[in-house]
Amino acid sequence: MSNELYTLDAEVRSDLGTGASRRLRRADKVPAVLYGAEKEAVSLTLAHNKVIKAQEDEGFYSHILTLNIGGEKVEAILKDIQRHPFKPKVMHLDFQRVDANHKIHTKVPVHFINEEAATKGGNTVAHLVTEIEITCLPAQLPEFIEVDVAALEVGATLHLSDIALPAGVVSVELAKGADHDQAVVTLNAPKGAASEEASEDAAE
Structure with a gap:
């Protein structure tokens, strides 16, 4: 897996809830949440095609990822991925922030x-x-x-x-x-x- 696939662009989303998530998925976006490192959780949106390509590689699940959130790069690991029961579609992602001085x-x-x-x-x-x-x-x-x-x-x-x-x-x-x-x-x-x-x- 290349470093390019370890880096994902993300946008902060303020429109929350089940309906908002459904609209995002129809627009080929994946709702996600970033939490941990004693900071507030942040709701995010990622491009579905990028996520689909990245999650096909084993390293996506164990490698430290870089989330590019509005120009700020945040290191994180994937903690959970929710998939559609029968469609090749990612429904939601959970990321945990990485702190170099704290064990994961x-x-x-x-x-x-x-x-x-x-x-x-x-x-x-x-x-x-x-x-x-x-x-x-x-x-x-x-x-x-x-x-x-x-x-x-x-x-x-x-x-x-x-x-x-x-x-x-x-x-x-x-x-x-x-x-x-x-x-x-x-x-x-x-x-x-x-x-x-x-x-x-x-x-x-």
């Missing part, structure tokens, strides 16, 4: 690598999570977290505690205690392999 709480996608090595012989990799909830300073925010499954043995599972997070990045779940050590990925034997082993054991 967000989710980042997981990228599983070296699956080709793990799946030799018909093994299958089961992704148990697709994103990890983290806290960190804005400058330490990763676009994604890599999980290497090359050395994963059949039947084994990697948990959050097995994942090497970047410096300064903390897992929200692990911070709650060992009972929250979520399973992330499992390597399963080929289908039928377990039943074949059981049959062999029974025959012996």
Whole structure:
């Protein structure tokens, strides 16, 4: 995703309410709100075509974005996106301001690598999570977290505690205690392999 897609032009809107939002959407605009950093929330409007193009890229959901609001550039992260139930249309966006000195709480996608090595012989990799909830300073925010499954043995599972997070990045779940050590990925034997082993054991 290019830096151009990380920057979105926005306008402050004063016409609020359900009816106003409906009129904006008919005009190919997306209503949004910007809040956080101990400042008042601001209602915004963004061009729908720009939002549609940006939200197609994974980085839109985890990268620090720049909102150009009337010439003032504000750094923010996307906190929520509401889509139409069946049309390719974004209905509303929630942005949270970013303060360089305050930690942010967000989710980042997981990228599983070296699956080709793990799946030799018909093994299958089961992704148990697709994103990890983290806290960190804005400058330490990763676009994604890599999980290497090359050395994963059949039947084994990697948990959050097995994942090497970047410096300064903390897992929200692990911070709650060992009972929250979520399973992330499992390597399963080929289908039928377990039943074949059981049959062999029974025959012996």
